[in-house]
Amino acid sequence: MAQNSAMAVLLLIEDDDAQRFVAAFALKKAGHSVHEAADGPSGLALAREIKPEAIVCDVMMPGMTGYEVVTELRQDAEIGHTPFVLLTAMSDRKQVRKGMTSGADDYLTKPYRPEELCEAVDAVLERRLSQQEAFLSSVSGVVEDALLQQKEHLGRRYEQQLAKEVSARWERKADAKGDLHYENAVLLQADLLGPGANGTSSQEGLAERVKRAHQQARDTLYLFGADHVLPYGADLLSVFAGDSGTATMSAELRAARAAFALGKAAPGACGLHRGPVSLVAVHDELHDVQGHSIVPGPAVSSVGGMRDHARSAGWRVAASSAAAEGLQGQVATGQRATTAQGEQAVELLPLEPG
Known part of the structure; x- marks a missing residue:
């Protein structure tokens, strides 16, 4: 199993104890720090507390489905950007589409291999990192443009002053x-x-x-x-x-x-x-x-x-x-x-x- 080069803080929301144990074991073995929740409400509360770098969540859970969890998460300004991977035993295209339109970043069908889970988590983490780098690059470009405009403004003022000095000193x-x-x-x-x-x-x-x-x-x-x-x-x-x-x-x-x-x-x-x-x-x-x-x-x-x-x-x-x-x-x-x-x-x- 490929090891992740950087440890990430993850939140795993899964109502089935056995499946939660297997998924948590695989992610920990890949080098991640994993926090666990057994249902949607407790998972959301834990997400607001620890602010994980990514969330892995089962779809079919009693009381609150994975669709409802990701929908509510996206409405939270503080953690709404968190990468989200849905897990489900349903492979129907309509269900997949529902998960993605709810705001999920990826969708993994059960049963899955531990390697597949780790690869899905690494992929959403890398994608979010690329988005952050692109944003920082665009901000840097705006700052550079502002500094360049200031330089041009100062240059024009210098030229105007120089014209006056030519008349005054010579x-x-x-x-x-x-x-x-x-x-x-x-x-x-x-x-x-x-x-x-x-x-x-x-x-x-x-x-x-x-x-x-x-x-x-x-x-x-x-x-x-x-x-x-x-x-x-x-x-x-x-x-x-x-x-x-x-x-x-x-x-x-x-x-x-x-x-x-x-x-x-x-x-x-x-x-x-x-x-x-x-x-x-x-x-x-x-x-x-x-x-x-x-x-x-x-x-x-x-x-x-x-x-x-x-x-x-x-x-x-x-x-x-x-x-x-x-x-x-x-x-x-x-x-x-x-x-x-x-x-x-x-x-x-x-x-x-x-």
Whole structure:
């Protein structure tokens, strides 16, 4: 007889002394702790007291049948979830159906072998455990979603504050003509380090790797006609204006091909999005450095969301619907999904030659 790996507290309700003894002996031998009751009312009272992990109950008992026991049990909020196995000498289908519709989890016909009883009990216990694990998993998913939403909310607040700080801390030496605004640019955000960044042995090694990746990726991005390539944490954020580059290749296609070509230079995920973006001309008087800084906004947030989704989904390139629309027939597409921000993401794949 197979031994159960974990002892369970069981309640056995059986009016026949001999059959109760045999069933209790088999279940105890299988490693379970067995409490016994000789009729329905005393069995229900004992169930409310000990709260067993499963109940095995005879159907035909004087005063209160097994059907009535399981029906009343299911109405008790505290123990109504307890797995329930019915035992009966009746094998008629109508009786079996009656037992299952009363709320029983399994039905065993007498005479049965001790092994069959133990297997039936193990099955309802395992089934209930699987249900509990599925419930806990779903609850965990809800908590993770809530934390992710909070992270996105804090991220948006940070971007808004950063925009204010850019205006407050930097003096723009160039006049208004030095600022740039693109109504319909394509943004490409590339993860330079990829998933192996945590394996870098030292801070110096990581810094050298970032420096090397920045230079290689910049060369590739400018080769494909990027108008601006800006550091963005460990990423590079590129702006492809719709009116630059070759006249025969759209900004979307140039950005998509750049993402595919980055390869070894930027082995991580890439995000692609089309939308309005602004850059401000800034001047650091202390170091006499002139350049541009990108202004955080919805488009920058969207391309970051695409990059994040590509990283979590294991995609190479994730494009928003706005960017993917301009690439129909020019690149292959894979999976589609919804990002944490609720935007539609499309996996981009290079067209196979031929």
